[in-house]
Amino acid sequence: xxxxxxxxxxxxxxxxxxxxLREGLLPPGRQVNARTSEYxxxxxxxxxxxxxxxxxxxxxxxxxxxxxxxxxxxxxxxxIRLGAALWALPQVPEPDGGEEDEHLRGVREEVDSVLEQxxxxxxxxxxxxxxxxxxxxxxxxxxxxxxxxxxxxxxTQYAETMHRWxxxxxxxxxxxxxxxxxxxxxxxxxxxxxxxLLALHRLxxxxxxxxxxxxxxxxx
Amino acid sequence: xxxxxxxxxxxxxxxxxxxxLREGLLPPGRQVNARTSEYxxxxxxxxxxxxxxxxxxxxxxxxxxxxxxxxxxxxxxxxIRLGAALWALPQVPEPDGGEEDEHLRGVREEVDSVLEQxxxxxxxxxxxxxxxxxxxxxxxxxxxxxxxxxxxxxxTQYAETMHRWxxxxxxxxxxxxxxxxxxxxxxxxxxxxxxxLLALHRLxxxxxxxxxxxxxxxxx
DNA sequence: GTGGTTAGATAGTGACACTTTCCAATGGAA
DNA sequence: TTCCATTGGAAAGTGTCACTATCTAACCAC
Numbered sequence: 001x002x003x004x005x006x007x008x009x010x011x012x013x014x015x016x017x018x019x020x021l022r023e024g025l026l027p028p029g030r031q032v033n034a035r036t037s038e039y040x041x042x043x044x045x046x047x048x049x050x051x052x053x054x055x056x057x058x059x060x061x062x063x064x065x066x067x068x069x070x071x072x073x074x075x076x077x078x079x080i081r082l083g084a085a086l087w088a089l090p091q092v093p094e095p096d097g098g099e100e101d102e103h104l105r106g107v108r109e110e111v112d113s114v115l116e117q118x119x120x121x122x123x124x125x126x127x128x129x130x131x132x133x134x135x136x137x138x139x140x141x142x143x144x145x146x147x148x149x150x151x152x153x154x155x156t157q158y159a160e161t162m163h164r165w166x167x168x169x170x171x172x173x174x175x176x177x178x179x180x181x182x183x184x185x186x187x188x189x190x191x192x193x194x195x196x197l198l199a200l201h202r203l204x205x206x207x208x209x210x211x212x213x214x215x216x217x218x219x220x
Numbered sequence: 221x222x223x224x225x226x227x228x229x230x231x232x233x234x235x236x237x238x239x240x241l242r243e244g245l246l247p248p249g250r251q252v253n254a255r256t257s258e259y260x261x262x263x264x265x266x267x268x269x270x271x272x273x274x275x276x277x278x279x280x281x282x283x284x285x286x287x288x289x290x291x292x293x294x295x296x297x298x299x300i301r302l303g304a305a306l307w308a309l310p311q312v313p314e315p316d317g318g319e320e321d322e323h324l325r326g327v328r329e330e331v332d333s334v335l336e337q338x339x340x341x342x343x344x345x346x347x348x349x350x351x352x353x354x355x356x357x358x359x360x361x362x363x364x365x366x367x368x369x370x371x372x373x374x375x376t377q378y379a380e381t382m383h384r385w386x387x388x389x390x391x392x393x394x395x396x397x398x399x400x401x402x403x404x405x406x407x408x409x410x411x412x413x414x415x416x417l418l419a420l421h422r423l424x425x426x427x428x429x430x431x432x433x434x435x436x437x438x439x440x
Numbered sequence: 441g442t443g444g445t446t447a448g449a450t451a452g453t454g455a456c457a458c459t460t461t462c463c464a465a466t467g468g469a470a
Numbered sequence: 471t472t473c474c475a476t477t478g479g480a481a482a483g484t485g486t487c488a489c490t491a492t493c494t495a496a497c498c499a500c
Contacts, residue, residue, distance in 0.1 A: 004476075004477085011315075012316055013459080015458075015459055015460075016457085016459080018478075018479080019459085033467095034465065035464085035466045035467090036465095036467085036476090036478080037477085045367075048365055051316055051362075052366070055313050056312050056358070056362055060455095060456075060457090061456075061457065078433055079433045079435060082429060086425070092275070095231075096230060097231035115423075120424075123424075123426055126430075132420075132423045133419070135418075136420055139276050139412055139413075139419060140416050142272040142276055143412050145268055146265065146268060146272070148405070148408065154388060157388070158417055159420055159424065161381060161384070162417060162420045162421040162423075162424045164381070165378075165381065165421055166421060166424035166425045166427070166428045168377070168378075170432060186425070188363065188366065188368065189425075190422065192362055194421070195355065195359045196355075196356055196360050196363065199311075199353070199355035199356035199359060200356055200375075200378060201382040201385055201414070202306060202352035203335075203350065203352045203353060203382075204343075204383040204386035205306070205386045205410070206303070206306075207383070207386070208383070208389075209299060209406075210342040211342060212390060213298055213299045214299065215299060222445085222446080223446070223447085224446090233489090235489075235490055236489065236490080238447080239489060239490085241447090242448085253496085254446095254447080254495095254497075255445085255498090256445085256447080256496095256498085257447075274488085280486095280487075280488090281488065281489090282487090
């Protein structure tokens with residue numbers, strides 16, 4: 001298939017596809033001659049993956065390139081490749097004060113004790129370098145800075161829920177044979193499944209809110 | 221406190237605070253005279269809230285204004301205000317094809333049957349207008365378009381988990397008296413707590429991955 | 441009365457994700 | 471063979487976004 005057909009089948013404009021090729025998000029097609037290339041189903045799939053990462057996962061183009069680079073890199077071990085890909089995903093940025101702590105330090109201690117209590121020894125060991133750990137601490141500290149510190153106490157319950165979710169993810173991942181696919185599935189789980197589950201969560205909130213308060217609910 | 225102090229205490233530059241005032245994200249200070257305004261602790265809190273929404277929640281400035289407008293609007297009922305605020309949050313954009321269905325239609329049917337099975341009658345009734353429902357369907361359709369349809373079968377399990385989470389949210393919310401605060405807590409739950417829990421989820425994934433595959437794991 | 445600060449207006453910046461425009465080289469149709 | 475739409479590639483342009491910088495006139499403390 002040529003560029004025009006790839007564009008039509010994916011619903012992505014030819015100019016945008018050229019842009020992705022230029023940026024290295026899509027591998028070049030098979031060169032037929034100096035002025036024509038041929039694309040296949042794998043290109044279409046990759047294009048859909050890229051689009052989903054950008055629009056559903058809200059991942060910047062440069063980051064997509066980096067993440068997919070790790071996914072494709074078969075010179076690394078399985079865990080490393082997966083870790084590298086997941087760690088390249090966008091994270092919560094540094095808080096405003098630069099390094100001003102207090103809340104940050106308090107939350108960090110609390111998170112550490114929760115991890116220890118849960119027996120997450122691997123996560124504890126990775127703590128100093130894991131972006132997920134940093135994101136967690138920063139987000140919780142912001143919450144606490146607004147006066148909702150008590151929310152953090154539920155952390156253990158939430159952590160158990162999230163662990164159950166992770167087990168489901170990895171079970172699902174292991175049903176897929178190829179290593180490249182396994183890493184891809186894990187990345188997709190983080191990039192596409194998270195938004196889906198957040199939408200499901202908001203839907204559950206809507207359900208529960210209307211159950212408790214009805215449709216017009218509360219005073220005006 | 222004057223602008224310079226507000227800036228120093230929050231770690232946000234004076235120019236940025238002026239920008240937020242201009243955009244209506246912060247209410248103006250108490251005018252002392254033609255060229256001086258006085259700000260209080262409530263301004264500091266609001267500023268931190270805005271910063272958290274923008275940087276942790278990744279919400280566009282215009283959307284923050286809209287969401288906070290709903291939170292502050294005491295002319296509406298409780299449920300409506302909450303719904304309006306949550307529905308104003310950024311959602312998954314339309315898929316590429318414009319309206320090309322098939323996957324979309326299939327997923328929609330599947331989601332509907334899951335909702336029915338769970339007895340989420342309110343969510344089912346809101347289905348046609350709820351942005352969360354749309355986001356869910358679009359994200360799952362993208363997943364399926366990439367060949368991972370089976371993931372959707374776990375939907376019921378995930379939905380039950382998300383409902384449990386929503387119940388925890390609303391329980392927490394109800395411990396807060398003021399209506400304005402209740403709506404704020406719900407919005408914060410969606411905006412700050414979601415990133416925190418996603419970080420927790422990724423941490424759980426790291427833990428479980430290293431448990432199963434070790435540190436170097438898999439072939440190279 | 442002088443120097444530093446303030447609110448407010450206007451314009452500028454850099455990142456980002458495309459989009460447009462141009463080109464010469466093809467390749468199928470007439 | 472001639473014509474003309476299409477192709478890959480390069481380069482410049484566009485619109486949005488979240489600030490950031492510059493300027494002005496008023497004010498206040500010393």
